[in-house]
Amino acid sequence: MFETAELGRTIRKAEFKRLAPILRQELLELQDTLHKNKRFPVILVFAGVDGGGKGETVSLLNAWMDPRWLITRAYDDDGDGDWNRPEFWKYWRDLPPRGRIGMFLSAWYSRPMLDRVYEKTDDATFANQLERIVGFERALARDGALILKFWMHLSRDAQEHRLTNLENDPLTAARVTKRDWEHWRIYDRFIEAAEQLVSRTNRGIAPWTVVEGTDPNYRAVTVSTLLRDAVARRLEEEPSGNNQGAPAAKKKSKGTKNKHRQAAASAAASKATAYEAARSITVLSGLDMSQRLEKERYKERLIDLQARLHRLHLAAKSRNVASVLLFEGPDAAGKGGAIRRINEALDARNYQVHGFSAPTEEERARHYLWRFWRRIPRAGHVTIFDRSWYGRVLVERVEGFASEDEWRRAYAEINDFEEQLNENNTVLVKYWIHITEDEQLARFKLREKTPYKRWKLTDEDWRNRDRWDDYEEAVNDMVQYTSTSAAPWTLVEGNDKRFARIRVLETYCLRLEKALGEPAE
Numbered sequence: 001m002f003e004t005a006e007l008g009r010t011i012r013k014a015e016f017k018r019l020a021p022i023l024r025q026e027l028l029e030l031q032d033t034l035h036k037n038k039r040f041p042v043i044l045v046f047a048g049v050d051g052g053g054k055g056e057t058v059s060l061l062n063a064w065m066d067p068r069w070l071i072t073r074a075y076d077d078d079g080d081g082d083w084n085r086p087e088f089w090k091y092w093r094d095l096p097p098r099g100r101i102g103m104f105l106s107a108w109y110s111r112p113m114l115d116r117v118y119e120k121t122d123d124a125t126f127a128n129q130l131e132r133i134v135g136f137e138r139a140l141a142r143d144g145a146l147i148l149k150f151w152m153h154l155s156r157d158a159q160e161h162r163l164t165n166l167e168n169d170p171l172t173a174a175r176v177t178k179r180d181w182e183h184w185r186i187y188d189r190f191i192e193a194a195e196q197l198v199s200r201t202n203r204g205i206a207p208w209t210v211v212e213g214t215d216p217n218y219r220a221v222t223v224s225t226l227l228r229d230a231v232a233r234r235l236e237e238e239p240s241g242n243n244q245g246a247p248a249a250k251k252k253s254k255g256t257k258n259k260h261r262q263a264a265a266s267a268a269a270s271k272a273t274a275y276e277a278a279r280s281i282t283v284l285s286g287l288d289m290s291q292r293l294e295k296e297r298y299k300e301r302l303i304d305l306q307a308r309l310h311r312l313h314l315a316a317k318s319r320n321v322a323s324v325l326l327f328e329g330p331d332a333a334g335k336g337g338a339i340r341r342i343n344e345a346l347d348a349r350n351y352q353v354h355g356f357s358a359p360t361e362e363e364r365a366r367h368y369l370w371r372f373w374r375r376i377p378r379a380g381h382v383t384i385f386d387r388s389w390y391g392r393v394l395v396e397r398v399e400g401f402a403s404e405d406e407w408r409r410a411y412a413e414i415n416d417f418e419e420q421l422n423e424n425n426t427v428l429v430k431y432w433i434h435i436t437e438d439e440q441l442a443r444f445k446l447r448e449k450t451p452y453k454r455w456k457l458t459d460e461d462w463r464n465r466d467r468w469d470d471y472e473e474a475v476n477d478m479v480q481y482t483s484t485s486a487a488p489w490t491l492v493e494g495n496d497k498r499f500a501r502i503r504v505l506e507t508y509c510l511r512l513e514k515a516l517g518e519p520a521e
Contacts, residue, residue, distance in 0.1 A: 005153035038099035051162035052152030052213035141205035204405030282476035306345035320379035329433035351382035411481035
């Protein structure tokens with residue numbers, strides 16, 4: 001889940017100096033408008049890896065904005081005088097009023113997280129605690145609060161480097177505690193718990209953003225840009241009428257509208273910077289698209305892997321272990337060819353391939369997961385999805401078929417769906433087969449010239465190429481929020497079809513071997 005926050009995104013110092021005054025002015029103007037109209041409060045939650053920059057980011061926002069209209073709260077282990085009171089008393093006490101921004105550190109996520117990491121609670125208790133948090137945030141959001149949550153992430157090595165640097169600087173040495181180093185030693189346990197936390201509480205009304213915390217410039221611009229854009233969008237919305245206690249909304253004057261348009265134009269201009277260049281680095285950027293496999297070597301590996309998969313498939317059937325394989329990727333990525341190489345190794349009586357496009361009238365009348373639940377395999381069988389439930393956070397997001405709230409809450413819904421598959425003795429393998437824009441263009445042109453492939457090429461395929469960057473951003477978010485330890489994404493370099501097909505087969509074999517406990521003989 002957190003691999004998208006280990007991509008090495010940075011913003012150079014000179015560029016940051018150019019960006020910072022623009023962002024600061026925009027935030028101050030929006031803060032002034034927010035304070036004057038008092039329509040809604042803003043709640044910022046900061047959590048994440050020790051050393052990830054939570055405190056520094058909050059300090060920067062305090063320096064950039066008007067501190068009179070900011071509330072900053074951090075909670076320590078002493079309980080802050082909340083003994084003999086309900087758990088959430090102190091958070092309710094400290095909530096910002098409408099028109100102000102509240103920033104929370106070590107807040108309602110901290111204790112459940114630490115208790116799970118130190119095994120003071122079990123998974124069921126942890127899940128119940130997270131559900132209570134979801135209910136708390138839902139109540140605030142329904143009352144009009146704008147909630148943004150930032151998970152500041154560092155890799156294990158980056159965290160060690162960060163803590164060491166802080167410790168070696170006399171000005172910051174006191175900030176590093178024995179507990180910080182203890183948390184570093186059990187880093188994997190923290191990440192496992194964090195994965196559950198983010199998955200279960202990532203909702204459209206209170207979304208998480210995972211922020212790469214290594215570079216302070218990138219970290220600062222990311223948080224302040226997201227805050228600016230979210231507040232600006234909310235201010236532009238018409239009042240919903242459910243914010244009880246808020247002042248009656250007045251009709252916007254032409255001057256106010258113009259001011260907001262100017263702010264939007266300024267925001268667009270400032271985003272066309274190194275920040276956008278840094279954001280363009282996605283989880284797909286690190287793939288080595290030059291990987292190739294020679295024809296003879298491919299034939300050898302194909303025979304070996306298909307024989308291996310056949311043995312594993314029979315063993316899985318005898319032990320009632322089902323498999324769900326899903327394939328996503330750009331048009332012409334080679335999903336069909338990879339699926340055929342898997343099918344050749346399976347007993348035709350025991351697998352089924354389902355291809356999905358736009359939902360039918362009947363399917364649109366139901367929850368988007370309905371049509372996939374209906375096709376889950378029974379014990380020992382294999383179901384392959386050519387396109388899947390991830391359409392919700394890919395094509396439906398990019399093309400506007402789902403609202404932002406719908407596709408944002410889908411991450412948690414999908415994680416829950418896949419968790420149920422895992423709990424039911426099902427091996428779930430998720431493939432994103434990736435190709436470059438140039439390779440896709442070459443394959444499109446080949447399809448045009450090949451009679452038996454021409455039918456695959458549609459006007460929509462050509463149109464989707466214009467949204468390439470939007471889809472890449474959506475894929476990055478998809479991996480960020482749904483690549484869990486139990487259901488990881490496998491990103492396959494697909495420019496060379498032979499290489500991709502072998503990678504797909506090998507991955508499925510490895511996942512089956514892990515599920516069965518040992519290689520099948």
